[in-house]
Amino acid sequence: MKKMFLPAFLALFVSLISQPAAATLRIFACEPEWGALAKEIGGDQVSVYTATQAGQDPHHVQARPSMIARMRRADMVIATGAQLEIGWLPVLIRQAANARVQRGQPGYLAASDYVQKLGVPARVDRAMGDVHAAGNPHIQTDPRNIARVAAVLAKRLGQIDPAHAAFYQSRYQEFSRRWQDAIARWEKEAAPLKGTRIVVYHKGWNYLNRWLGLIQVGALEPVPGVPPSTSHLAQLLSKVKQQQVAMVIYAAYQNPRPSEWLAQRAGIPAVKLPFSVGGTDSAGDLFALYDDTIHRLLKAVGKSAGSPDREE
Amino acid sequence: MMSFRSTLARAALLLCAGSGFPLLLSAESSDSPDEERHHIQEELKRMQQRLLEMEQRLSEQQAVAATPAAPAGSASPNVFNPQISVILGGKYQHFSRSPGHFAVPGFLLGEAAGLDERGLALGESELNFSANVDNLFYGSLTVSLSPEGGAEVEEAYFQSLHMPFGLTLKAGRFFSGIGYLNQFHTHHDDFVDRPLPYRAFLDSQYGDEGVQIRWLAPTDTFLEFGAEVMRGDAFPSAGSAHQGAGAWDLSAHTGGDVGFSNSWKAGISWLHSTARQRDAFDGQGEPVGSYSGESQLWLADFVWKWAPNGNPVNRNFRFQSELFYRTEKGVLAGTAPAASYDGRHWGWYAEGVYRFHPRWKVGFRYSELRADNSGPAVVSGAILDDQGHIPRRASLVLGFSNSEFSRIRIQLAQDDSRRKRDYQFSMQYLMLLGAHGAHQF
Ligand SMILES: [Zn+2]
Numbered sequence: 149m150k151k152m153f154l155p156a157f158l159a160l161f162v163s164l165i166s167q168p169a170a171a172t173l174r175i176f177a178c179e180p181e182w183g184a185l186a187k188e189i190g191g192d193q194v195s196v197y198t199a200t201q202a203g204q205d206p207h208h209v210q211a212r213p214s215m216i217a218r219m220r221r222a223d224m225v226i227a228t229g230a231q232l233e234i235g236w237l238p239v240l241i242r243q244a245a246n247a248r249v250q251r252g253q254p255g256y257l258a259a260s261d262y263v264q265k266l267g268v269p270a271r272v273d274r275a276m277g278d279v280h281a282a283g284n285p286h287i288q289t290d291p292r293n294i295a296r297v298a299a300v301l302a303k304r305l306g307q308i309d310p311a312h313a314a315f316y317q318s319r320y321q322e323f324s325r326r327w328q329d330a331i332a333r334w335e336k337e338a339a340p341l342k343g344t345r346i347v348v349y350h351k352g353w354n355y356l357n358r359w360l361g362l363i364q365v366g367a368l369e370p371v372p373g374v375p376p377s378t379s380h381l382a383q384l385l386s387k388v389k390q391q392q393v394a395m396v397i398y399a400a401y402q403n404p405r406p407s408e409w410l411a412q413r414a415g416i417p418a419v420k421l422p423f424s425v426g427g428t429d430s431a432g433d434l435f436a437l438y439d440d441t442i443h444r445l446l447k448a449v450g451k452s453a454g455s456p457d458r459e460e
Numbered sequence: 461m462m463s464f465r466s467t468l469a470r471a472a473l474l475l476c477a478g479s480g481f482p483l484l485l486s487a488e489s490s491d492s493p494d495e496e497r498h499h500i501q502e503e504l505k506r507m508q509q510r511l512l513e514m515e516q517r518l519s520e521q522q523a524v525a526a527t528p529a530a531p532a533g534s535a536s537p538n539v540f541n542p543q544i545s546v547i548l549g550g551k552y553q554h555f556s557r558s559p560g561h562f563a564v565p566g567f568l569l570g571e572a573a574g575l576d577e578r579g580l581a582l583g584e585s586e587l588n589f590s591a592n593v594d595n596l597f598y599g600s601l602t603v604s605l606s607p608e609g610g611a612e613v614e615e616a617y618f619q620s621l622h623m624p625f626g627l628t629l630k631a632g633r634f635f636s637g638i639g640y641l642n643q644f645h646t647h648h649d650d651f652v653d654r655p656l657p658y659r660a661f662l663d664s665q666y667g668d669e670g671v672q673i674r675w676l677a678p679t680d681t682f683l684e685f686g687a688e689v690m691r692g693d694a695f696p697s698a699g700s701a702h703q704g705a706g707a708w709d710l711s712a713h714t715g716g717d718v719g720f721s722n723s724w725k726a727g728i729s730w731l732h733s734t735a736r737q738r739d740a741f742d743g744q745g746e747p748v749g750s751y752s753g754e755s756q757l758w759l760a761d762f763v764w765k766w767a768p769n770g771n772p773v774n775r776n777f778r779f780q781s782e783l784f785y786r787t788e789k790g791v792l793a794g795t796a797p798a799a800s801y802d803g804r805h806w807g808w809y810a811e812g813v814y815r816f817h818p819r820w821k822v823g824f825r826y827s828e829l830r831a832d833n834s835g836p837a838v839v840s841g842a843i844l845d846d847q848g849h850i851p852r853r854a855s856l857v858l859g860f861s862n863s864e865f866s867r868i869r870i871q872l873a874q875d876d877s878r879r880k881r882d883y884q885f886s887m888q889y890l891m892l893l894g895a896h897g898a899h900q901f
Binding site: 200201203204205208209210211212213214216217218220221234235236237238239242243244245246247250252274277278343373374375401403 | 598620720899901
């Protein structure tokens, strides 16, 4: 047995030593939006590994062996935080045993630590479902949050890799300018959406609602994390009809069927939103993520004509 | 004049809006010319806008909730409390043959390898505390409370959070990292009991006091090597030989993905242990002999998980299999005078568990064992005689979980461990209170 292990160990050590020193920072991004942001700020000085894809429910991710291997060598982990990754990130960090990405190190960045969180529950009880005890973690649905995280990220990258601090800073400035312009454009485009009443599948859009002035009337999940039951859907349907709800919104990773069922009964559109970079074919990068989100929302409003509220 | 009128109109509108009076009425009752009408219409729009804003602010307030966000540096000492979780378990079991006569011909079994009692029974309740000790260490304690009232320390260990070169150190009492299933607590399982080879080769689960060191290779493919030195008190070792270092093992694991939907992990392990007067038990938990000698176990494990696009919630599938090979060379003492024995044992199991609905799972497992014993201790009709029988077991399980914290399952098993077939029926519940533990792959 020993005879088999020793050569394996030796071969690995040799391959480790002979490896060229990594020229780029290795970034482990928990969700696609942070991977995309790392690329915007880090440019070719970073190599980004994105642990999940937009088609995945970020609440329920398995801690795969491949992720442990990637985290072992990462210089930085970018997570959403606010307990979104509580089911998999702590075990990854513990198993990868990488000093650079431990909590409290500059290489551990929890994005939601830097934005004001909505939906912090006053009381937490499992009977209320899988509530986000630290507040709603789905901060990427408001681009103004991305801007805040970008500033922190640029600073952190400079801290970890001081030789390129100026590079990261200038890329951040560049990004920030384009981003502010884009936000102004999105807000202008999305102006007709203000006051639109919506129903959501999961309470994952609090930040988007605040940003665009959408009014969330209800959610398909009776409590967070619990799939919609028929009785709850029936109740919601009457609410949707009474309150002139304009659309049902669901994220790309969610099962479209319950949303489509409700939308069909209510005679309103069910709108699939990318939720993260790559969630739809056109949401290929951070800018496209919001372009597509707003485009889809506007299209839905245009389609749901006949509502007296929106006659201009 | 105009401004006065518009103020009046605004007041009227406000009143109407406030009382819910139809707005149209106030607009029509005004005897003003066209431009006045236009003015009021604009006011109307502005009012609608304000109403929307109010509604919006209200929904925001609901979202933010009444509590102020807890400041990160809250002074409460509870912030540093460990994560606490409690597992409540219970079962009902029915066996067509007496569980007291349980035996696996050709195998020397440990105390925990047998079957539980028939009927309704409270299972072990489990209490776990875990937390980062400081920036360098993590600690975990698991105590199992038996229904009779005793408490047993299942695991009590600390583990390094980061060390140079990708090394991890673990020390204390813990479940060994050999194989796949061994290190998981039983409440993690999808079946009511451990596979037959686990019960025969590892007395259901191998854990002892010891030290573990793991090295994670700096490669993009997962590659991990582990070594453990154990006290040697737990089956298959006994009597803490070699001054309390009676068992040691090596293991290697690798794993990867096939797209976002599939991932796998595979490994091999080797456990060397010395037994000093290791009791062999019958189905009633009575010692029937005692073994002293060496025991070497080889283990190969493989697990493959499928979840469409990486989403395990609605549908997922897991295939898992482990192969066992063991040699034992020593002396069996007990009822008959001590005699030497030479044993070679094989075993394997394979299971598949399919979640076909967010709440429902179905699983099938097949296990098989083989023994080839020789030496004077092998007496016809006695414990080491395999009687030409191949012990095997097949189980079918249906599991329901309302959430990931509550699980109820029904299991049917056709157990041919003994020469006479036993049909087994089990119902089990598991309730998890408290902290939301992250799961290992
Ligand atoms: Zn959520």
